[in-house]
Amino acid sequence: MSEMLKISLPDGSVREVPPGSTPADIAAAIGPGLAKAALAARVNGELRDITRPFEGDAELALVTGRDEADALELARHDYAHVLAEAVQALWPDTQITFGPATDDGFYYDFAPGARGPFTEEDLPAIEEKMREIIRADKPLRREEWSREQLIERFRSHGESFKAEWAAELPEGEQLTVYHSGEDWLDLCRGPHLASTGKLDPQAFKLTRVSGAYWRGDQKNAMLSRIYGTGWLNKKQLAEHLLRLEEAAKRDHRKLGAEMDLFHLQAEAHGSVFWHPKGYIVWRELEAYMRRAIDGAGYREVKTPQVMDARQWEQSGHWGKYRENMFVIPDEVPNTEDEGPLVPEGAEWMALKPMNCPAHVLIFRQGIKSYRDLPLRLYENGCCHRNEPHGALHGLMRVRQFTQDDAHIFCREDQIVDEVRDFCALADRIYKDFGFTYSIKLALRPEKRFGSEEMWDRAEAELRDAVEKAGLATEAYGWEELPGEGAFYAPKLEWHLTDAIGRTWQVGTIQSDRVLPERLDAAYVGEDGEKHRPVMLHRAIFGSYERFIGILIEHYAGKLPLWLAPVQAVVATIVSDADDYAGVVAEKLAAAGIRAESDLRNEKINYKVREHSVKKVPHMLVVGKREAEEGTVALRTLGEQQQKILPLDEAIALLKAEAAPPDLR
Template sequence: MPRQPAYHRAQRLTVPPPLPKVAFLQFGQTLNAMTTAENLDQPQIAITLPDGNVRTYAAGVTGLEIAQSISKSLAKAALAVTVDGEERDLSRAIEHDAKVAILTRDAPYALELIRHDCAHILAEAVQQLYPGTQVTIGPAIATGFYYDFARDEPFTPDDLVKIEKRMHEIVDADSPFTREVWDRDEAIAHFKSIGEHYKAEIIGDIPAGEKITIYRQGGWYDLCRGPHLPSTSKIGHAFKLMKVAGAYWRGDSRNPMLQRIYGTAWRTEKELAEHLHQIEEAEKRDHRKLGREMDLFHLQEEAAGSVFWHPKGWTLWQALERYIRAKLKEAGYLEVRTPQLYDSSLFKASGHWDMYGDNMFKIRESVDDQGREKFLGLKPMNCPAHVQIFRQGLKSYRDLPMRLAEFGACHRNEPSGALHGILRVRAFTQDDAHIFCTEDQVPSEAADYFKLQLGVYKDLGFDKIAVKLALRPDVRAGSDEVWDKAEQGLRDALTANGLEFEELPGEGAFYGPKVEFHLTDAIGRTWQCGTLQLDFVLPERLDASYIGADGARHRPVMLHRAILGSFERFIGMMIEHYAGKFPLWLSPVQATVCTITSEADAYAEDVAKVMAKAGLRVEVDTRNEKINFKVREHSLAKVPVLVVVGGREAENRTVALRRLGGKDQELLSLDDAVAALKLEARAPVPSEGVTEAAF
């Protein structure tokens, strides 16, 4: 994530200015750093290394000098340094006692540095090749970097080839990155004088009197907070320019349209090749493309962000819903159904109106005699509604835990530019549930949820799962004491269940921290799906209570939990994970009976009836087409089993089974084939107490 709120880390300049009155620091400049053996009259500072070892140096020592004092190999591999957790250039002076770590190419932050520097190299290459182009901003992003340019003539694919070639040349030049500190007002005047109006505007947003930093690489320089690699050659050649897109200046449609060049960058050529292969696979697996080919769903502008489910797609949805419903019944959940439209007073009481209101759809219902507007809101989530069910009637501690589940339809006002197929929509269904319990019951309820969650993921074909704990955001409800208790409660629950996890500061919901489950799909992409949130706030805000063993009223603890998250998003993710080749129990059409000749038409219909009676989802293809044509067409539709019949099969009451992607056929009696497919097509078997009819 970017680490620079005041102005972007990757702001660029164009040509060297006449030197203004600035203080500057050359990257390779020696800063009079001394070890204890030299110039002991200088102030000494204590540097604590990651292994706990403490070394003494003269104040002003640089990260590079510390690395050199440890070993030549470390100094050669060093890319940057952290000082008390802050990333810095190797050349920056350290003036006080600090904890210091030398960052090499294997460090997690190194990849962001490489991508950050690639953005600088891209901007320099563009301005060398296309003089007069203005540069604006260019950050590192999840898999690479981008840069926005102001240029009248559009960039072409051929331009990207030229730019990328020049970038490799700049890397090979091995120009050092050097840092300079400039006066803000002089910098604004300079940029205006050379026609860099976007740069002048960016710097104008910086508070008056604040110094700014410039980084040079050879004859080109850039407005940037840093840090940077020691020189351009440290970037390596594992990068590639990907595409050009339009982007409004500062994301505002009232501003000029810029041209954004995207690139990807990695540590090694092998990582780059793997990423490009992943992109190629992702294009083949795109759920929108497969959704059309398999006739599952469609989207259209008249209902932006909402899905039109076709019969086959809805069959897939129902198979998944039946499976989840059976799992919930087995786990002791009670299914409910709640309204979608509520008076604004409920969402104001819950906190959603103020803290989540921009993401809600609001409807003006009326205006009263005093001119005050009355609003209704479509629910963006189910939790306030479930509290209303809990509050109906007096609840006792004996009623807890109470687990309320809902396949709840929700709406969120997502920006149109953020919508993406069925992965990012405005109207969606959550497999949502809320557990009302006592504090003492939280550990066991969390343990049961983790077991349920991980079991479902395994059944659905996901075995690579990362667990993350999202902590308090800046804007939140509830006191710090309540948040301390909630966050520690989830830490304890994760630890007690042997789940390793990463903490995500600032990523929690406004009413509570949450555990996130991130699934890795078949081509290595990660998807955030299920969550568990521990909430002391909402029961308080909505006045939920139960009668304890002492006869007094108590607030329940509320566990918000989802397994799939959004049905739409999870199905889209599964389409891409399986490349449309679903396991038999989930496949919308499990088998298609295909005839070789018309003389087998009657038998094909009979076969289909037998299979349907056994509970299989089956279709019949008796068209007057060659069998190879039928195989290709149904393979494109990802039908897992083709049941091929001809005159001989009709006579012997046999079938030839052909699997999706295979070339061989298996000849079986009709009864044996149906029995085998029926067994294979069963959903993952639930525990005792949930009947097969639930599926």
């Protein structure tokens, strides 16, 4: 008899099972409830099919619906496969390509046959076929195939896209396919649930159809991409759809138009046309940030928009970012070479995609002493990045943007204190805007500059600073993210949570020893010798454009009074009150309140509705009675009742509310 396998469980117990046993067998041995609830397994930390046999002694943790992150990823992966099977069942000449899980669902790319591209009118029929496949409870069975078997299979079934992909896979490596029942299979690494019946047929919804190029290359064939959202149960789906509905109401592009804040158009694709009201919001944010950084010891600078391409080559950005840079002349060679790219004698310039090299050039002007450090240089720096057309999204992703950017040049012994102080500054600012946040440490990526020792020190310094700031705790969602740092430095990331539970990564601070070395930044130490400063790259808003977009959606357009472009409207009930309305408007302006008058010959309810759509925080309604008594009827956005107040009292209330949080 073969030697028994020893399987260690999380509670410390060990079970002995014969070779060929699976995690499902252990779940069944523990009890029928666990056997039903178990969806997959972590074997020696690796997520696997629950029906995949053990290969030797192992540590086992069974995955159930309580392990939501793993369970959702599995379910969404399976929904994608069920989608592909359903489409081919309905239209057999459709070719399948690939379909991954996403943050809230899944998608799959198809090469449609004679019927042509899919449309949203096709989605109900596909959904019904998917439910049929789920209810059939088909086993999802894993097999290992050779590359040659895969190529033969796909070619014989007219799957040219899959055959092309299979032909590029490593020779001699055993590859995995998954069968759904007996008739359908797909190339996939897995893992999967044990059967389609583990999915809830009422917990998914197909959402939209778009075009997508094969392998993301516009030179290749156009495919049809079908998106869906998938969850563990019907309740989760309903909650998600409600969030989507709420998000649609809060869409900054829709609210931006209704509030007359900004617009975008093809003549400047990827850049924003700020209207007067929108630019008031910008200016208020800019003034707020200037007060914050002035109080924290920063010195504001302004640097050129266009710099010699050799500067970007020396900094290392040319090799990493050149495909996203706007170059003058726009004749960048199509090469992956890391060597010099600017021809000898050429005068190529580039719009800056970031501010850091320019700040190093300011630091290098004149001799710096150790006594001059830390030197904190701040810039509302306008940058340009040639983002792909399809990636642009309102204010959230643009080609021209302005960063609240700063670089702190400091000594080695100052790093932890500077980062800790920045954490405190960011904390105060995010709380002023009503956000909670989590904080993450993004660690060294695979492709990077600098030595291992340098990265060890930089990561340890950031970790130490967050611990000293009291933020490296579960309450702040502290997490370390392997491989997600910048190519020159690890970074701390601030992830804001908005009013409907979405997260937005905004602020960062990075501990960089690479750029000072590459651009020859130096200071004279106490020993009289030349030393390299450490350069801390930091931002809090991230970019003004994106932060304003986040604020609009967070507040659903109902911005705090200090940010609102129009803080109050004086609206008349009858024309007899026009003169008094003028007096009210003048007093509001004298108190620093941004106010407009609405003297139109319209019913007051019409005026109230119109200004509510524009998200005006307060309306001061006046009629003949208010004019005689020197009062106003104060209506506040979102409140049902109005207050009758003496004019001076109403103005005092608004003035107090309109003060920015750092000036209260």
